[in-house]
Amino acid sequence: MQTLPRPYIRNFETNIRPEIELLLCCVRPQVDDAISERIKSLVKENIDWQYLIQIAHGHGVIPLVYTRLNAVCPKALPDSALNQLRSLFGAIAGRNLFLTGELIKLLELLKEQGIIAVPYKGPVLATLIYGDVALRQFGDLDIIVEVQDIFAVKKLLLDQGYRPNVEMTHAEEIAYLQAKTEHTYDFIHDDKGIFLEIHWRIAPKYITPIEPKHLWQDLEPFSLAGTTISYLPLEDWLPILCVHGSRHMWERLSWLCDIATLLHKHPDLNWEKVFKQASTFGCRRILFLGLFLAHDLLGVVLPTEIWQQVKAEPMVSAIAPRVYNQLFDQVRTSDRFLGRTLYHIQVRERLQDKVLYIQSFFHWLMSGNASV
Template sequence: MPTYLKPKLKITVEGFMNTLTQLPAQKKVSATSPEIELLLSCARTKIDAPIAEQIKNLIEQGINWEHLTKTAKRHGVMPLLYQSLNNTGPNKVPQQILNQLRDNFQANTLHNLFLSQELLKILKLFEANDISAIPFKGPVLAAWAYGNLALRQFSDLDILVNKQDFPRARDLLISQGYNRCNQLYWECELTSDQGLYNIDLHWEIVPKHLCHFFSAEELWEDLESFSLMDTTISNLSPETWLLIICIQGNKDYWLKLNRICDLAEILRTEQRINWEQLIKQSEKLGCKRQLLIGLLLAQNLLGAALPTTISQQIQSDSAVNVLALQACEWLFPKTIQSVEGIKIIVWTLHTRERWQDKIKSILGFMKNSNWITPKQDDFIFLPLPEFLSFLYYLIRPLRLITRLLIVLVTWTKRLSFTKITLSNG
């Protein structure tokens, strides 16, 4: 078993109070399956000699190929799995499995080429109507970080516009046959007229209560030129890419390996990263811990190299190691499960290092969910006559905030006495 999969501690989130108030217990993580080890070895664009040998050895041990392909599909890394197996030892893979992976690879290639062409059409349409736009993730990330459109899976197109341009951009897409299917408070989801793909039209990268990210106007000051299918488009800086991927990965609790692959590929291919600037930006945005969690996952799971200064930053925040371990548990659970309810807010609050950001997150969850709806325990806590029942909408938020603050203070104090590190062997 690779040493990067042998952390000294195992942290689980079983309940709200227990998770926040108990110190992490010394436990060993059970050995991962050979299928997961093989997937981690294959989920990269470059295979060096030691990794190639490891892939061959794992295959010879016996692989549950159905489980491997299902897991790769769930994590959005089927193209990487096919390329690595095909280049390393195709004669060791059952022909039926290799054919299945090849067919999927070819279909994904055609799909990505189609979406890339659609993206360029939309950008040209926006330009003709004086709407500045920044594409992110999707085809741009595949071509820029992976060096090959075929090696990354994506199902939709993400485009960022200025907030004042958003209504025009949305209406322009609708006039071209796109249908609005969901309006969120940081983006609008539209689907193509035939329902083949979605466009996520953003005026914010993520909801503000999760991270008050740079506005579109600020991002325009740090753009680079990039050639996508022989067309010059605007691209984000390496530092901004790393921040966006880590923030969005954190928003989704790192449930899929493909986000970590994105980070690892940027770290492998991009030599211009200004690490000092990156840390300063993350501190300004209040997302330094989220950044460090993502970088640690890329290093420990996919072997991405980090500068010594970044490793020191990771070691200085013991919560980063705890949260990275929790992310690994959610990434490869024994049984497929959803992360919901109290686990979501516990995770989000732990990944915010500043108290003002924790409070914003709490208020954001209350505003955008049914958390402020009075529950039975509120009625028991303070029975009120019918004509005063409206006060429960004030009582419930106050009770939740008080409870959260108490347990967060307790957890933070105890965590400060605990130095938790991931074992490297």
């Protein structure tokens, strides 16, 4: 299968700060000699290291930035900056290991109760994509279950010391689970400082129709810290990750890094299955946008025939500059509800999905609920 060469280019309409260019160089899944030399050159500039560390942490890429700089040119960094990055990396790694242990315990308890549960993002995605749970920055846990199991899951979590993030009556819970605008039942463990999201959908229904029933037939065994769990194949993960990033208008660089690293480390994807899933989920344009961003911003090489299909979708190249311009902006397009609504309408290819989002937008206007 032929692939396209990908030279390094700047991808923003305006000049970007050297700190941001350095960040983008560090989080690419593959660094060739040219990028390595560019990193060495950039660290010699008047880098505002506190700003770099701040935006790296905000974008959830401290582990990637630290490991790349520590591998390429650790002696070129100020000791204070390197030590701060190392300290943050160590804290993130320790927290990730702690959350991994908690996740394994909960999955085993759910399995004992006969409840099918699949971890979403978090430790398993870190292991699956990066090969190291320490390399993906995450702060909470997510588990996918079927909606009919929610109350059994709640009882189990209460027994384990968790409490609902929002107290509801049983009638309110029923209405909540039926609402198109909701997709998680959230719990908190105060003593452990854990925020846990129990998903019965991947995202609100106005974002995507994806539910466990669409995924359960594809479950595969996966080893996490020596424990076998159920997980999704990469061909399912790719469109799901694109939907998640698109839902938030790609405002965190880490979501693109997940997609880019998955594509780089697994060039043998079954693209026929990926496209079939994307068409079923109504997210083919969203998938193409994710592939475009990963290629154009982070240098991922795509199979020629795949790239040709991506380029043939004109709305993708029209939307991408908006994503770039708001990615590191203080006032993001995603914070302006009209811009956000326009984005979500443009990124959908099916009329019924456009209509559903417009309906949710009017519901948001009437209710004053800013969660849309």
